[in-house]
Amino acid sequence: MKYTLDLTYLLCPMPVIRFGQLAPQMKSGDTAHLICSDPGVEYDVPAWCRVHGYTIKSIHKSDEQILIDIEKP
Amino acid sequence: MNPIRKAVALISGGLDSMLAARMMLEQGIHVEGLNFFTGFCVEGHTHAIRKHQQTKPKRNNALWVAETLGIKLHIIDVVEEYKDVVINPKHGYGQHLNPCLDCKIFMVKKAHEWRQEHDFDFIITGEVIGQRPMSQRKRTMPIVANQSGAKERLLRPLSALNLPETLPEQEGWVDRNKLLAITGRSRKEQFSLAEQLGITEYSQPAGGCCFLTNEHYSRKLADLWQAQGKREYDLDDVMLLKIGRHIRPKSHFKVIIGREEGENRYLEGYRRRFISLEPTSHDGPIALIDGNTTPEDIQEAARIAARYSQGRLDKKVIFSVRPAASKEGFELSVKPFLAEEIQAEWMV
Numbered sequence: 520m521k522y523t524l525d526l527t528y529l530l531c532p533m534p535v536i537r538f539g540q541l542a543p544q545m546k547s548g549d550t551a552h553l554i555c556s557d558p559g560v561e562y563d564v565p566a567w568c569r570v571h572g573y574t575i576k577s578i579h580k581s582d583e584q585i586l587i588d589i590e591k592p
Numbered sequence: 593m594n595p596i597r598k599a600v601a602l603i604s605g606g607l608d609s610m611l612a613a614r615m616m617l618e619q620g621i622h623v624e625g626l627n628f629f630t631g632f633c634v635e636g637h638t639h640a641i642r643k644h645q646q647t648k649p650k651r652n653n654a655l656w657v658a659e660t661l662g663i664k665l666h667i668i669d670v671v672e673e674y675k676d677v678v679i680n681p682k683h684g685y686g687q688h689l690n691p692c693l694d695c696k697i698f699m700v701k702k703a704h705e706w707r708q709e710h711d712f713d714f715i716i717t718g719e720v721i722g723q724r725p726m727s728q729r730k731r732t733m734p735i736v737a738n739q740s741g742a743k744e745r746l747l748r749p750l751s752a753l754n755l756p757e758t759l760p761e762q763e764g765w766v767d768r769n770k771l772l773a774i775t776g777r778s779r780k781e782q783f784s785l786a787e788q789l790g791i792t793e794y795s796q797p798a799g800g801c802c803f804l805t806n807e808h809y810s811r812k813l814a815d816l817w818q819a820q821g822k823r824e825y826d827l828d829d830v831m832l833l834k835i836g837r838h839i840r841p842k843s844h845f846k847v848i849i850g851r852e853e854g855e856n857r858y859l860e861g862y863r864r865r866f867i868s869l870e871p872t873s874h875d876g877p878i879a880l881i882d883g884n885t886t887p888e889d890i891q892e893a894a895r896i897a898a899r900y901s902q903g904r905l906d907k908k909v910i911f912s913v914r915p916a917a918s919k920e921g922f923e924l925s926v927k928p929f930l931a932e933e934i935q936a937e938w939m940v
Contacts, residue, residue, distance in 0.1 A: 528861040530831065532629055532652050536669045556861075562651040570658050570665055 605653025608718030845883025876901025
């Protein structure tokens with residue numbers, strides 16, 4: 520299953536808090552697509568994933584957004 | 593075989609909590625971290641907002657500590673529950689609007705609840721006797737332990753030898769001989785311990801991490817409460833008070849003006865909630881109007897905002913005025929206030 524979280528305008532640490540609230544609902548192989556605007560997510564989300572054993576599949580940046588795809592192992 | 597004992601550590605992201613957690617790991621304790629988000633923390637997001645601080649590391653320090661130590665970290669949103677701590681602190685405020693003792697009791701209480709829910713054995717903090725004027729004193733640290741409910745399951749490894757034995761020490765889960773007796777505000781012992789443990793990088797240790805200890809921020813929060821006629825806030829209020837110039841020309845409204853590019857971009861996100869002013873004839877910051885305003889008030893707000901634009905010395909500055917949550921606005925032409933017309937008492 521693919522989840523999408525719109526985290527636009529949320530600043531650290533709210534993006535990882537929101538994803539942390541979703542994560543327990545995800546099953547192995549599920550993915551989450553995060554739509555973010557806080558530059559801090561480029562560090563926070565990968566760090567959270569490393570700490571909790573999730574996999575960053577991709578990070579795409581534009582002027583307005585940072586899009587992160589995560590897979591639950 | 594003895595079971596592995598489990599401790600939950602309050603991790604602020606500073607050095608002391610990092611050292612406390614590491615000391616437990618060295619004794620074979622399984623440690624997981626808790627970090628509570630109250631909204632008032634001085635952390636990476638304030639750097640993330642301001643463009644001139646873009647080179648500062650934007651990491652969440654608590655996450656960084658967890659990764660460095662190899663422990664899990666649970667970041668928990670307590671913004672709503674924390675309101676009662678800020679608005680009605682039973683032990684009062686410190687020098688500003690900092691309810692430090694109530695805050696520490698609250699956080700240890702939340703950690704105690706988490707400990708029980710997740711079947712952990714005890715709680716650790718990086719508290720040091722004498723380091724903080726309200727919450728970290730020999731007289732108040734027992735209050736934290738008792739009023740949080742954690743009682744003898746709260747261990748402070750850095751100061752343990754100056755405090756009564758706790759349950760983990762009595763039960764032999766933790767060797768008291770390996771705990772420390774650090775007291776006071778000097779950081780020397782912590783720096784020395786960090787070096788011994790091979791910890792060479794750490795964030796600003798043990799202080800300056802909460803906006804409520806900041807005089808200017810506290811003044812803005814008090815102003816908000818006075819203007820509202822009640823002690824309430826939401827997360828947007830907390831965040832907005834951290835940025836921009838706040839100027840209150842009349843008791844029923846204030847103008848929030850961005851100070852630089854990053855803040856302006858951040859304030860744009862609040863157009864959904866406030867009337868916004870954006871200069872169109874000159875370069876200048878975006879401004880938000882917080883309050884119930886008349887057309888004359890909007891005019892006054894625009895004259896203030898014009899003062900901070902590139903047109904401040906010109907005869908007129910033209911703004912696009914957009915009502916809250918509206919994509920359509922109207923044009924407003926104003927004469928900028930002179931510097932001396934911006935009253936000192938307006939500045940929050």
